[in-house]
Amino acid sequence: MKIGVLLKQVPDTETKIKIRADGKGVEEGEIKWVINPYDEYAVEEALRLKEKAGGEVVIVSAGPARATEAIRQALAMGADRGIRIDTTGIEQDPYTTAVMLAGAAKNESFEIIFAGKQAVDDDCAQVLIGVAEKLGWPHVTPVEKFALSGKTATLQRPVAGGTKEMIEADLPVVVGCEKGLNEPRYASLPGIMKAKSKPVAELKASELLGTERARINVTKYSLPPERRAGKIIPGEPEAAAAELVRLLREEAKVI
Amino acid sequence: MGNVLIVAEHANGKIKKYSFELAGKASELAKELKGTVTALLIGEGAEAQAGELGHYGASKVITASHAELKYYTPEGYSKVLSDVIAQEKPDVVLGTASSTGKDLLARTAMRLGVGLASDCVDMSVSNGKLLVSRPVYAGKAIIEAIPEGIPQMATSRPNTYPVPAPQSDSPSVVVFQTDPGRIKARVKEVVESEAGMMDLTEAERIVSGGRAMGSADNFKLIKELAKAIGATVGASRAAVDAGFASHDHQVGQTGKTVNPTLYIACGISGAIQHLAGMRTSKVIVAVNKDPEAPIFSKADYGIVGDLFKVVPILTEKFKKLLQE
Numbered sequence: 001m002k003i004g005v006l007l008k009q010v011p012d013t014e015t016k017i018k019i020r021a022d023g024k025g026v027e028e029g030e031i032k033w034v035i036n037p038y039d040e041y042a043v044e045e046a047l048r049l050k051e052k053a054g055g056e057v058v059i060v061s062a063g064p065a066r067a068t069e070a071i072r073q074a075l076a077m078g079a080d081r082g083i084r085i086d087t088t089g090i091e092q093d094p095y096t097t098a099v100m101l102a103g104a105a106k107n108e109s110f111e112i113i114f115a116g117k118q119a120v121d122d123d124c125a126q127v128l129i130g131v132a133e134k135l136g137w138p139h140v141t142p143v144e145k146f147a148l149s150g151k152t153a154t155l156q157r158p159v160a161g162g163t164k165e166m167i168e169a170d171l172p173v174v175v176g177c178e179k180g181l182n183e184p185r186y187a188s189l190p191g192i193m194k195a196k197s198k199p200v201a202e203l204k205a206s207e208l209l210g211t212e213r214a215r216i217n218v219t220k221y222s223l224p225p226e227r228r229a230g231k232i233i234p235g236e237p238e239a240a241a242a243e244l245v246r247l248l249r250e251e252a253k254v255i
Numbered sequence: 256m257g258n259v260l261i262v263a264e265h266a267n268g269k270i271k272k273y274s275f276e277l278a279g280k281a282s283e284l285a286k287e288l289k290g291t292v293t294a295l296l297i298g299e300g301a302e303a304q305a306g307e308l309g310h311y312g313a314s315k316v317i318t319a320s321h322a323e324l325k326y327y328t329p330e331g332y333s334k335v336l337s338d339v340i341a342q343e344k345p346d347v348v349l350g351t352a353s354s355t356g357k358d359l360l361a362r363t364a365m366r367l368g369v370g371l372a373s374d375c376v377d378m379s380v381s382n383g384k385l386l387v388s389r390p391v392y393a394g395k396a397i398i399e400a401i402p403e404g405i406p407q408m409a410t411s412r413p414n415t416y417p418v419p420a421p422q423s424d425s426p427s428v429v430v431f432q433t434d435p436g437r438i439k440a441r442v443k444e445v446v447e448s449e450a451g452m453m454d455l456t457e458a459e460r461i462v463s464g465g466r467a468m469g470s471a472d473n474f475k476l477i478k479e480l481a482k483a484i485g486a487t488v489g490a491s492r493a494a495v496d497a498g499f500a501s502h503d504h505q506v507g508q509t510g511k512t513v514n515p516t517l518y519i520a521c522g523i524s525g526a527i528q529h530l531a532g533m534r535t536s537k538v539i540v541a542v543n544k545d546p547e548a549p550i551f552s553k554a555d556y557g558i559v560g561d562l563f564k565v566v567p568i569l570t571e572k573f574k575k576l577l578q579e
């Protein structure tokens with residue numbers, strides 16, 4: 001089975017974000033880059049499927065040269081090869097990213113694609129959906145349980161308030177992976193050694209995009225308003241609790 | 256002329272409160288665009304309630320039902336939404352950043368080849384166009400952006416705007432004859448785990464417990480406090496990983512992003528990934544025994560103390576207050 005994984009390299013969740021002086025982006029200098037946490041679930045699920053069904057796991061990432069590092073990490077986990085769409089100088093938004101990824105996926109004729117439910121930098125939760133639409137495939141996201149029998153996938157999708165949908169999807173399908181789907185494995189030392197010689201092909205973004213342009217025009221980056229520390233309510237539990245209840249009613253007016 | 260189409264949602268025969276919120280905001284935007292608001296209600300069970308959307312600013316409501324639209328499917332619903340957009344030709348299409356809204360608008364925007372800004376925390380009109388603000392990097396930065404194309408599309412985070420006072424206006428309600436097309440991912444079954452639990456992303460009040468709760472059994476202190484004030488129960492990742500609460504309850508970067516009026520964090524240190532999910536809460540309360548806990552630097556009100564003493568007293572006091 002030919003399995004695709006959409007993988008994005010993002011800043012580590014601990015990274016402090018600094019806005020560039022021109023307000024048009026963030027400073028990338030001190031960022032520590034990692035695989036998007038949800039995409040690790042996607043890699044793991046793809047590897048598990050390959051272990052059952054055989055075939056090949058191909059990692060596809062659209063990003064600048066540094067993204068190759070994230071692809072190598074997934075190869076070290078056990079994926080077979082990688083494709084990096086070089087986006088240097090390209091205006092990347094969910095639309096253009098989905099167009100490029102769908103283009104690369106089409107060339108590969110994947111039978112299934114795993115992605116993260118969301119990238120933790122732009123927090124859009126759009127790209128995998130765009131890829132599915134562009135390919136004319138169904139998508140299911142977020143997914144916390146996945147099983148495949150023949151050409152039909154069974155998926156569990158959490159929706160509002162603890163309710164879960166059980167979904168049946170015809171292959172090919174794009175699956176957006178949620179925390180809880182699996183426990184991603186760590187790369188083993190031999191895995192890391194092997195990854196060094198696995199192929200990572202490079203595609204040009206402009207060839208996949210043609211005349212397509214970004215659909216989101218970002219006019220400004222800023223920092224969120226700082227929350228200032230409020231009141232510490234002194235006193236023994238009894239008195240402090242009474243005062244808190246009073247403040248929530250009379251001052252904050254939320255009760 | 257700039258007309259706004261909103262996607263309204265419903266569950267159990269009732270229109271969602273966040274859809275009234277959205278109708279209210281949309282009617283403000285439509286005024287500036289010199290247009291009107293049309294609401295679209297897809298699926299079965301709430302057609303009789305459609306007129307209520309008129310009380311919050313929609314001058315027209317379109318209902319679209321079909322046996323294949325009983326449950327949300329991205330393929331079926333996006334086909335209907337695109338068909339309605341083709342007929343109505345709105346300049347702006349808005350939805351809520353709920354599990355349905357985010358998914359549906361993303362699929363539809365791609366289908367139409369237009370820009371979508373998801374999970375917005377502000378929307379306004381600038382030079383005759385929709386301008387939005389949305390958090391990125393888990394709320395560590397905010398971008399201002401213009402979604403390009405016609406229609407411009409955006410989803411709004413629930414609880415961002417107040418629900419306007421209802422007016423007595425009644426909208427025209429029209430039925431849209433619809434064909435959801437071929438659906439390749441079908442909902443076979445819907446399982447409710449905790450009946451009646453409101454989703455954290457919509458909740459107006461949340462009480463969350465952290466690692467300090469110590470056990471699933473002790474988590475009932477959180478549930479009792481939540482019940483006393485009509486809140487939904489949340490949890491930190493440490494509490495979820497330890498099995499005190501299920502993942503549906505997790506607030507934070509790899510859990511839910513919440514936006515309540517009141518967030519009470521009990522025995523939660525305030526790690527950056529937890530803050531990522533709740534920093535836009537209007538009022539934050541922290542109960543923690545460590546006066547140095549980072550959560551206190553973000554909290555509006557804090558009590559330094561043992562939660563096992565403080566929380567039950569709080570529950571009693573709220574119960575008393577709310578009974579009066």
Ligand SMILES: Cc1cc2nc3c(=O)[nH]c(=O)nc-3n(C[C@H](O)[C@H](O)[C@H](O)COP(=O)(O)OP(=O)(O)OC[C@H]3O[C@@H](n4cnc5c(N)ncnc54)[C@H](O)[C@@H]3O)c2cc1C
Pocket residue numbers: 013037464465466467490491492493494505506507508509510511521522523524525526527528529532542543544545548560561562563
């Ligand atoms: C990629 C990534 C994603 C993550 N995503 C999330 C996420 O979505 N959500 C999330 O919450 N975390 C997330 N985390 C984890 C996060 O970094 C913290 O580890 C977690 O939030 C800590 O949970 P906690 O505050 O309950 O536990 P702790 O940090 O252990 O804090 C417990 C607190 O309880 C206090 N305490 C102890 N006993 C008592 C008592 N008797 N009375 C009162 N107070 C007491 C202590 O002083 C302490 O402050 C993520 C981490 C990573 C790396």
Ligand SMILES: Nc1ncnc2c1ncn2[C@@H]1O[C@H](COP(=O)(O)O)[C@@H](O)[C@H]1O
Pocket residue numbers: 006007008036038039042060061062063094097101114115116117118119120122123124125126127128
């Ligand atoms: N540049 C990219 N390269 C590869 N995959 C991506 C890229 N951007 C997003 N994705 C995939 O799409 C998912 C959702 O991303 P987003 O819409 O940006 O939140 C991610 O978890 C990835 O699996």
